[in-house]
Amino acid sequence: MGGDNSKGKDSIGLLENDGGERECCGREGKGKRLWKKVKYQLVEYHSLPAFLRDNEYILGHYRSEWPMKQVLLSIFTIHNETLNVWTHLIGFFLFLALTIYTAMQVPNVIDLNSLQHLPDFLKNADLHKLQSELLTCLPSMPDLQRLRDEISSWHIKELLYNCLPVRFSSSNHTDVCVLNNVKDDLANIIAPLVISPITRWPFYAFLGGAMFCLLASSVCHLLSCHSERVSYIMLRLDYAGIAALISTSFYPPVYYSFMCYPFFCNLYMGSITLLGIATILVSLLPVFQTPEFRTIRASLFLGMGLSGAIPIMHKLFLFWGEPEVFYTTGYEILMGVLYGLGALVYATRIPERWMPGKFDIAGHSHQLFHVLVVAGAYTHYHAGLVYLRWRDLRGC
Template structure:
């Protein structure tokens, strides 16, 4: 009797234990599910409260694993992460393309055009004329050696002029078909031969800009993904984000300043030194804890806007020095467009438009920070296009 009672008691205890374990497991799973749910603005700790017009879909103090996996979840930072992450890969591809293709300064379109025109020309006659013409240039062998070993003492623009004048005057006559064809080809031919006689202009300022753009975009993407983990990590990532913005603005000055004033070392060093010091000062200010507070949003935007606006001085100076050259107007147009992208982005960021008009309606997509990110990528890409024009201009013109 006692043994039977004891066995029944043990069975009941085991059943109760299994039931308790089951409830405990369900409770843990439920707690885990609730714990990693998105929360509303009023439930955030103070350091995560930045934009009161974004009302919901926040991540708050998640473990690092969950934070990293949230790159594939929908929340109010998803597009902030991906807009600049895609931008980073875009500029990485542009950097690789620039390193592999841009040093080839020959205009491929002109080369294809020349090839088509020469099909009906007397190629043997053209070859004979070139072989006669090139060695007749003043000090041709010395010039080739200088161009191979040192910075050119004679500009590529001068080389083009010598080549153009060297080609036979009979190319201007149109008495014969082949001569007419050669006449139309003459300028293309000079544009192709001249760059082959000189070294391409140094590319390091262009790569400085590309590096600054990639650092800014990657830092921004990482910040928006990771800052919700903890207060300490938020502090670090936000400062990295501000440093990236300052780096992008500062390095954006390098291609236009260097290639505009490479033949005027004083102004080149003056402008580059000024923007470099201004960028360092901005990064130092960004490290101050008070700079992170939401009430300093307008100040942050104004500081970065001021850095960009300081680029007006070298642009105006460039226009004064090279007025009338088409490449100068071409690059200035790109720079104005870039400034418009950055300026509108800073304005949208500071005013928090459009979410301030309809709080809660743009939590997932369309709020000001996302628009700011898109405009930054557009501005940086516009500046890349301007850099290509600078490179081709200086490669062909020299000083």
């Protein structure tokens, strides 16, 4: 009986120990889950390590030293960097789509408005080749016989400007539909013979610089909270992207404005490239990223942009009176205003400095700066399209 009681007590003791261990393990599991939940909570500004303290007017919703997995997943959560990430990430995909679209739209025909530029091309065109090609390509219609006679007589310029407005039917009124169709056909026949699209690399360099800047900025805002080392690398990448965008923005206007003046073309493009490289090298200095250098950073990048006023003034002097020059200059002024306003907002930290804590999630200066940068780059894209069309039609 005694042995049986002893065994019973041992069994009870084992059960108690078992229950205690399960209870202990349960408490430990809950503790780990609670710790993970608390560990990846957003924190306030005063809780941040020194390397993450940049804007004292944004008071909360910070990520601080999270593991890389949680940092990457935070792209889909709400914090004070969410819109900083997505404003430039969306901008990156916008410019990627524009690059693909532009690559698919290399012109091989011209429209009716381009006929006014043909005399400039015809002066330098191979007229024998043009004559034979036109005689081969023109349809053999009775109403076009006079056009073929004009071409055979080398009256090409008169053909384009005197013959095309004459009616192409036997009626007593001008058949506008037929007239426009013939002019379209002639434009499409003549264009490939006398016009070949100029090189696109300066334009693609700008698009590449814009995509690099936008993607680098987006990645920087996503990953910088991981650690001080990662933050150091990401900020340098971000500054390099800004310098690349500003430098490559000069390439289309400088190259297409001065492609017939190699000395000035090389001078301006070389100068802005060297200035961009120098800016990137300066940005590698550790002191460059401190909050105290915020105004200096903005001023340096703003100075790079303002240096573009010199080639713009030179372009106006050389091509005064040509409408494309005024169109592109208007786009460039608008781009400069958008970039300048963005730099001003970034440096002054408006509007969050007026109401600290009210713009932590949305509406603070860095987000406005991002939107203005994308708008400025998009404006410059349209200026680039005008440059391409101008030089495709005008040549040198």
